[in-house]
Amino acid sequence: MSASPVETKKPAKITVKGLRKSFGTNEVLKGIDVEISEGEVVCVIGPSGSGKSTLLRCLNKLEEISAGHVVVDGFDVTDPKVDINEVRRHVGMVFQHFNLFPHMSVAENIMLAPVELKKATKAEAREQALTLLERVGLKEKADARPASLSGGQKQRVAIARALAMNPGIMLFDEATSALDPEMVGEVLQVIRDLAASGMTMVLVTHEMGFAKEIGDRVIFMDGGVVCESGPPAELFGNPQQERTQEFLSKVL
Numbered sequence: 001m002s003a004s005p006v007e008t009k010k011p012a013k014i015t016v017k018g019l020r021k022s023f024g025t026n027e028v029l030k031g032i033d034v035e036i037s038e039g040e041v042v043c044v045i046g047p048s049g050s051g052k053s054t055l056l057r058c059l060n061k062l063e064e065i066s067a068g069h070v071v072v073d074g075f076d077v078t079d080p081k082v083d084i085n086e087v088r089r090h091v092g093m094v095f096q097h098f099n100l101f102p103h104m105s106v107a108e109n110i111m112l113a114p115v116e117l118k119k120a121t122k123a124e125a126r127e128q129a130l131t132l133l134e135r136v137g138l139k140e141k142a143d144a145r146p147a148s149l150s151g152g153q154k155q156r157v158a159i160a161r162a163l164a165m166n167p168g169i170m171l172f173d174e175a176t177s178a179l180d181p182e183m184v185g186e187v188l189q190v191i192r193d194l195a196a197s198g199m200t201m202v203l204v205t206h207e208m209g210f211a212k213e214i215g216d217r218v219i220f221m222d223g224g225v226v227c228e229s230g231p232p233a234e235l236f237g238n239p240q241q242e243r244t245q246e247f248l249s250k251v252l
């Protein structure tokens with residue numbers, strides 16, 4: 001009798017079930033089901049207003065969920081007893097507009113969360129900030145103010161800051177959309193390196209070429225639902241849904 005192959009599916013790092021989110025009477029997410037495995041890189045694409053950012057923000061409790069369940073890195077973020085700071089320790093997020101504190105140095109921006117949440121002493125946090133800055137190629141900017149940096153450098157600092165709590169998951173909300181075209185490449189390279197390190201990542205992006213290159217899976221959202229999801233070669237090469245075909249014909 002021949003041995004049957006053993007399934008080695010990685011554990012789910014993010015589980016979203018029946019997620020609904022409304023702002024007043026406007027239902028923006030209409031029942032989302034997604035499961036993301038450890039080390040998986042998932043890109044979320046879709047037209048403006050389709051609910052991509054809202055989905056991302058529901059994953060780390062930046063938005064209150066109207067219905068459904070979201071479990072990230074073992075934490076049920078829909079459970080009111082779960083501490084938001086604990087969720088953010090597990091889920092790093094990078095925004096379009098960097099959100100750095102202008103009155104603090106680059107290193108102080110990165111040290112802030114570990115020191116405030118008492119995960120490190122100031123000296124330990126500075127040491128870790130320098131290591132992270134080295135990782136994103138900006139160690140020499142440790143004592144500079146954010147205002148003296150280019151957009152690409154600011155975003156690399158924002159990525160280092162999101163990594164400071166040693167998260168198991170990283171979320172990117174259009175991390176390159178506010179950058180001048182010549183700055184995009186340096187930020188994408190840092191994201192590429194993170195993906196290669198095995199980080200579980202969800203990226204909302206308008207960069208179709210990048211989604212194609214980096215995504216293990218691409219999710220196409222429209223009107224608050226997931227219309228189609230699959231490996232980039234399939235989703236971009238042979239989209240099954242009419243709405244996906246229409247969207248891709250416009251943006252590609």
Ligand SMILES: Nc1ncnc2c1ncn2[C@@H]1O[C@H](COP(=O)(O)OP(=O)(O)OP(=O)(O)O)[C@@H](O)[C@H]1O
Nearest residue numbers: 023026028046047048049050051052053054055204
């Ligand atoms: N805080 C809020 N209050 C009220 N409505 C909101 C809020 N945040 C988002 N919305 C609405 O939810 C809908 C989805 O927004 P969302 O930002 O998730 O879309 P998106 O797909 O990320 O769009 P884009 O690609 O333009 O960023 C939009 O109609 C938006 O106006």
